[in-house]
């Protein structure tokens with residue numbers, strides 16, 4: 001069969017509320033043209049993020065009821081530990097409340113002033129935690145990554161020559177870890193090839209460096225490897241996932257993505273001494289080592305979620321439904337970051353509304369347009385997010401349509417496509433924005449705008 005269907009039945013439903021265009025206009029103005037400030041009940045299709053917004057399975061909910069809430073040594077912890085060990089192969093496993101908690105602990109231990117942490121592309125919380133420790137975060141993507149139109153099967157790859165050049169220039173002693181984000185979220189949800197992960201490992205071995213994965217979307221990355229990389233097609237996803245982790249010395253994970261849970265994170269180590277330092281910090285601020293700031297039921301849900309996310313029927317459907325959205329937008333003349341990513345489609349806002357200059361935030365204007373047209377909430381990834389405070393404008397002005405896992409059906413996605421096409425047809429009427437109020441850092445969350 002050609003049709004790829006949702007590989008699940010729906011057992012529990014949650015109503016979403018339709019709004020009129022006039023209501024949405026009022027909500028948008030009340031929120032200062034910033035959808036982060038709109039009440040979720042006024043959103044019809046919420047594509048703000050794929051993080052913590054997924055639907056849990058009946059087995060995960062059953063685990064929630066079965067959970068052991070003991071303070072220390074809970075059975076739920078050992079179930080979680082067993083699953084994580086099977087999937088990733090690490091012996092030293094800490095649960096945390098979400099990805100950035102893992103990052104905060106890791107960089108408190110290995111970060112520090114005068115140090116430099118290279119990556120294919122750091123996510124903003126990773127960058128912020130690295131900088132908070134006094135170190136500098138550097139992105140080393142391949143050149144293809146910054147052109148939305150270039151089709152490269154592994155656009156998330158790290159530029160290996162640039163990594164070697166950096167090590168040569170500043171010296172390995174200033175690099176506490178080399179990181180790879182799989183898939184590369186900031187770069188369009190694009191995957192990293194196994195060949196590239198192996199190449200980073202080789203460089204790290206040669207220069208005596210640590211290598212960690214930011215593995216939030218490890219299963220989606222492995223699926224792309226299976227589909228696109230030579231000699232990987234016949235391998236089970238679980239084997240590819242295992243090789244990805246086997247190549248690393250550790251990993252930070254936000255389980256809110258491929259853990260298929262609403263809250264949770266993981267910190268993995270090969271090295272026992274580092275693990276012990278991290279355990280002490282975890283106890284100081286998160287909780288005891290067998291729960292890490294979570295409830296036993298969260299550990300149960302994660303254990304089951306990590307097992308479900310590597311199921312190939314699920315991954316086939318997941319990646320295909322994102323690709324379907326991307327293909328339909330492209331066919332309608334809407335430029336996206338090509339090829340479609342794993343967890344999201346990124347619309348090229350500069351191409352969408354060329355009449356709006358970068359200083360008037362074309363991405364934010366498009367975000368407002370999608371909300372007005374269809375009650376769809378999306379997220380600007382461009383000058384609003386990365387600009388301000390004297391920083392240079394980013395290379396791309398993007399709008400991310402992030403797809404929550406197992407939440408929306410194909411008809412929801414068809415609706416999103418229809419709304420986007422309607423906005424595109426009337427794009428000449430879209431207006432730019434100016435900021436009227438914004439904090440110094442992470443301004444995209446709370447800034448208020450007015451139309452120019």
Ligand code: F0G
Pocket residue numbers: 048049050051098099100101123125126181185214216254255256265
């Ligand atoms: N690393 C990556 C690649 C991420 O995408 C995220 C979160 C984190 C780390 C931090 O994890 O939120 O659990 O603390 N990304 C979300 C997003 C917020 O919308 O892309 P967290």
